[in-house]
Amino acid sequence: MSDGEPAELDVVRRLHALTDLVTPMALRTFVSLGLPDHLRDRPGTAAELAQLTSCNARILTGILEHLASREVVRAGPGGRYTLTALGRAACSTPAPSPQSWLVDSLRLGTLTGDVNHSVVALLDVVRSGRTGLEEHHGEPVWSRVARMDLDQTRTLFGHRTPVVEFGPIEKLVRAYAPRTVCDLGAGTGRLARELLTRRLCSHCHVVDLEPMISLADEMLDDIDHRSYSLHEADFMTDPLPAADLYVLCDILADWPDDDAIHLLGVVRKAAGVRPAVLVTQLILPGGAGDLFDPTAGRVRLDIEMARPARTVEEICALGAAAGLRVVSTEAAQHRSAVLLESESATP
Incomplete structure (x- = not known):
């Protein structure tokens, strides 16, 4: 709490930090556009990155400025952005690893990313008992799988892992x-x-x-x-x-x-x-839906399955x-x- 700031305002500020959706959506957009991988190779301006990804430069500038305030990227000379250590954790990496699990879960438009993002349908899920993908995207997960091509399926499911505890x-x-x-x-x-x-x-x-x-x-x-x-x-x-x-x-x-x-x-x-x-x-186990947060993992399992x-x-x-x-x-x-x-x- 800042000097002279009312205690109740500090509580409101903390609640805002817990509920604000701008930062997670900015990060998901950042990853979904492949921007971490672009910036891993060399710095870029908002205009350059917008051209690379066919995006609106004005809106992308706002996203990058916000992510800079959260220390995901850093603005340098000439308005060129670079990745911080936090931002490098959003780069693609060969699976399986905790980083690949996280990055895959952030990519909107993919099955994994959309299932993860379906947490926004939690109010409807708790009322209906249906999965988040059904509530948010109007279809169960296997309807989505049926439309995937072999390469997509191989990427998502093709790890030759044995049946757990046969x-x-x-x-x-x-x-x-x-x-x-x-x-x-x-x-x-x-x-x-x-x-x-x-x-x-x-x-x-x-x-x-x-x-x-x-x-x-x-x-x-x-x-x-x-x-x-x-x-x-x-x-x-x-x-x-x-x-x-x-x-x-x-x-x-x-x-x-x-x-x-x-x-x-x-x-x-x-x-x-x-x-x-x-x-x-x-x-x-109750928290199996999340590598790092068991209570969130339990909720996530109930949303996804x-x-x-x-x-x-x-x-x-x-x-x-x-x-x-x-x-x-x-x-x-x-x-x-x-x-x-x-x-x-x-x-």
């Missing part, structure tokens, strides 16, 4: 001993890869939207092509291939209860004489609502797994 999945699949498995919402194909390389099934149907199927094809390229088949499909509406076991790995977190029950019902009807479903999901942290009991309840009974469950530190079977199946 143990609970492996234990239940081995016990059930299916010949064929259908991996619903297969994503990059990493679960199918684990199933096939560990010989947990003889054939795996890989089901997802295009372009995720193309990405899965790349992931499985070195595996015997006779052991898997690729199916471009919307698993909520399209016919599903017959299999002994259907696996939903980290899928139901994207869907509210009614849709999750519908999907389990679709799978039950698609299965053969012994319908079985394995639902497995990450056990997400329909149901990010269902318990085993809640998954069992969804199964019961879809006509499936619990066969067995497994849980480890970071993953739970529930094996469900049709109530009409022979125990």
